[in-house]
Amino acid sequence: MCIAWIAYHAHPKYPLVIAANRDEFFSRPTAAAAYWSDQPGIAGGRDLKDQGTWFAADQLGRFGLLTNHRDFSLHKDAPESRGILIPCYLSRPNSAAAFFDTLLEDASNFNPFNLLLCDADGLYHFDNITQQVTALKPGIYGLSNAFLDTPWPKLERGKARFTELLYASRDHLHPDLFMPILKDSQTAPDQALPSTGLELDLERKLSSIFVDAGTYGTRAHTVFLIDVAGNVTLYEQSLLIDTSDVTLDVTREQKKWRSTELKYKQAASK
Template identity: 45%
Template structure:
């Protein structure tokens, strides 16, 4: 997952609104969002390489979402798959802060994670290793720290906030439209993360499409104050829409 824009406890109807894109190599196998056979409480897509996930919810109201931290100097080998962290939290019964305190941060390469339940939402990065309770408002998370002002983060936050402040009822299709923005950022505004200018350009849009890497899925999550959940996912094949699934249920 490479972009998560979300609004927390600011909207009059929804305590959590998430609009997120997962970017990955096209050749890495994945399954669309579904309730897992081996963990039937979990609703999430699934990475079929390591059997973890990047974003999911549970019937009991737990939420988790993950992004990688972009730094080519960080070691990738000999580390636990970051998707296992999301899976393990969704399958656990401890509160988010307790779960985060139990982590061994150096067991994973760089990551950001959002973990929540019905009452609270937390952000954690295993480089800073600080457990932060998320404040009400509109936030953005890409492949750096929470609310780092990368162009895609700023644009996604701004468009989401403008849309939500004028809507009592949210249409997931409108948020999916924001997530389809493929405009590259201008060179002076690009971050410098060690991958070179050409890759910074290709990775700068909200929606990414390159020859072998890009946005594989988009997720819109709505959780209202009565704990009704709408989970909608669109799947893409090499940048082209290939399917959608929508789940609606109430937290039990």
Template identity: 40%
Template sequence: MCILFVAVRQHPEYPLLIAANRDEFHNRPTQASAFWPEQPQILAGRDLQGGGTWMGVNRQGRIAALTNIRAPATFVADKPSRGHLVSHYLADTPPADYAQWLAQHRNDYNGYNLLFGDWQSLAVYNNHSNALTSLEPGIYGLSNADLHSPWPKTSQGVAALTAYCQRGDTDIETLFSLLRNDTQAEDAALPDTGVPKDWEKRLSSIFICSEEYGTRTSTLLLINRHHQLSWYERSFLPSGAVYNNVSQHLQISDYL
């Protein structure tokens, strides 16, 4: 499913800051983020079952990340993996107008939000509503509904990221702590997305921990005033214990 928190020109050091969790079944095979051997311009994790990825960057400075829309009543099992939308955009030659391509192919995929662009110009496309939203300077939370849905966990994360930016904090551990928040919503505040109430409760925290399904990775993407991109990823066991760390740094000024 996933959740994204995005700060656009809100931090004194980082014009762009993204903090994201990927939530998935623990038995779905996954590869930690790295540069892809066959497409070495792409830095991303890999979904080894469906193909593609949930979040990534490339050496040209493009960025993409995906959240699924939780709408079980409209889910069609044999549609292609939405992760291909991210890797498609990060490949060498995406369509010149990717938003138009997404709109033309919106019914080919189950529900999703796609964040895409570069550090100077990001947008979110929602295929359920066929809506494209450009991200103006501000702080955003995007979970498994549209960009403007004030779910409790998105509101919590936006508040925490706002405080981080206002302090001018540069400690990445603070951001990882934001993503580690396992506070579940009160029953009265739970959204009604069509899944059983026990699942609504389980999915209502930023960090999800359970034996079969939960937060698999936390990822930070930071671009500073010198156009240096930093990428940090932590992977988790079903218990919530960290079992892998990734750190990569790119200079993107040559690609502006």
């Protein structure tokens, strides 16, 4: 994920609501959201290069959400893949707290990241720069490529629209309601751009919620819902690249989107 908004016990009918975009190079092989055949009980998209993921959930309603933290001064020469963190968590029966205890020993082996994990006890945020685990209180949060709730223009704009949507739709939430937010291509004015070490032109292109930067951009829209009855919906619109050469800018005609909706009943925790 590169941007996400999370409503945690902030809606009368849905204890958990997530709307998020994944941004990635178009050349990176990716599988759309599905139930994982090699890890039964887990659903989500898949990075086929390292078999990791940016978002996935299990039958218990546990989930993991990952974003990169854009600080190139902290990049390592041979880092481990950040995408393996979520499969490692969901494939084990341990709690989020127990997983973080183990992760603290190895967190410095990865390039900077944010990790949200949810289990039956709560929702937690961790980043490997501060190495702090924070138990999140009920509320609405935003996360992009900086610390939690860093007020980047696109994060703040999307959070305002996300919050407005939740208050306007008090009975039923459908994934389609979130698409106008996730497809917002408005860029920020230069004076409001964050300084993350990128060239100004690229910083501009990355300042929109929906990113389109030639060989890099938004590849998936994800909406994840759990209602008060334990009904889980994982909805994804994923970009399929119709080209064998993605070293050049991908044209609009080469971009095809596929929708996937997975629904299941949250299993009771043992």
